Amino acid sequence: MRYRNATAYRFLTPYLLIFAIFWIWPIISSFLISFQATRTVPWRFAPTFNWGRLIGDPAFFNALKNTLLILVIQVPVMISLAIVMAVLLNSPLLKARGLYRFAFFAPVVVGEVAYSAVFRLMFSLDFGIINKLLNSVGLPKIDWFSNVTPAMALIMIAVTWRWAGYNAIIILAGLQSIPEDVYEAATLDRVSKVRQFFHITLPLLKPVIVFCAVLSIIGTMQLFTEPFLITERGGPGGGTETLGLLLYRQGFRSLNFGYASAIAYTMAGLAIAITLVQLWLTREPK
């Protein structure tokens, strides 16, 4: 292909313009804002104002702790579940495949607000269907909203319900790209299905699984709507407050843009670290 600068940039300009205005500039801008005291008019440069506050702020460490706790538990559970769903949905023995696919993939189209409302109602203390069902089999009610541990569990259950099928779709596509003859050879050698799964399927799926894990980690790291709506602004008493929620409160309730930007860049730092780990995990073997 010969160089066609003018034509290429004519096609690219609208996209690049939006990109520059609404992404490139904000990326730089929020970095600069994080070094300014933004609650005085005009804003003034104060390099340690927000970052100094951040490292001594118990609310920040609480949100960081909650976010990491959700990450460490929810993401592995969800990815494992998604692998199970994908593998079972891919089985040639499955009947009524369409129904099962609908069941697992339907949450992908459900909006955060709609499902947060349903989960909130389903898990309510006295009239929630979940507690009624627990009672009917002789188990005690769980107060999902007043205690930290059940509240965290509820957030993780909700997020897992919403996103497991999404990851299963991606993993299923990965499964279907594995050539059949790999398994045929193994079956001829009388390798059991379970061993085939662990020694053929999983290693071949590794790049896809790592991709899903990274997207899920970055998504979960920014978790906002579920603790905002389901557990009512990160309740009980900040027990489910996440970095996303803290950023919202600081940035858009207290209008403290400088501090909120510092929180945003902390999230970016975590994301970059996770991406580097991903690149390292999926590097080409020498």
Place this chain on the structure above:
Amino acid sequence: MTSRSQRRLGRSILLHLVLTPLALVWLFPLWMMVVFSTMPDNGIFSPGIELLPHDGFLDNVNNLQRDTNFVGAIGISVSVAVTYTFLSVLLTSMAGWALARYEFLGKGIVVAIILGTITLPYAVVLIPQFIMVARDFQLANTWIALIVPPLFNSLGVLFMRQAFSMMPAELFDAARVEGVKEWRIFLFVALPLARPMLAALAIILFLASWNNYLWPLLINSQPGAMTAPVALGTLIGLTKVSWGGIMAGAVMLTVPMLIVFVLLQRHFIAGIAAGAVK
């Protein structure tokens, strides 16, 4: 031979025994959303277990409309999602076309920056976007605020680049020899060939706009300018509000998308699975 087919039957039964309860658990919240949306509030907050729909859906729609102008909000959501999808498909396919079919100065840099944003948290751009749109441009509570800033998306461009680069070059070269202009080749040769990919992209973008919550919550917070998810979200947590109404709203947001999903499942899944295509 019999033992092998018996083993197959056993495995098939086991498979369905594992998958069926899991599928029922997964469908349960959606089912309950529908059930709640048909029940009066004193039915939702009663001690009995109700697992079947009643006939109060329209009453609940009325209750919801009394709490907030949900019909108006749906109107905004539909218009914004349609406009957004059209503009975004156009923008991303133009950019994807340029990246796939031309050699140009700075191409490597453009691709690298787009790739770099995939794993960057949205939180990093949120605050400056808000300051810019609300304060500098004074565009809060307008359609432009809802449509324009989310137009940038990286996965869509990479998806379209992939789609265009798989097409044989002879198709376009033949047109060039005839003297057809590049933009006509793009519009009348390339785009029609990319129809399945455009459909997948459009569905994903429409859904993203329809369900978008955080940005519309921040930028269009005035009652008359809210999208449907934002309007519904304001009711959650209020005390004097009809929960049957909220559930009717959730159903109105969800069921149309479920129908689209069932009808266009193939495109939907292609669009999502494309996230993993390198």
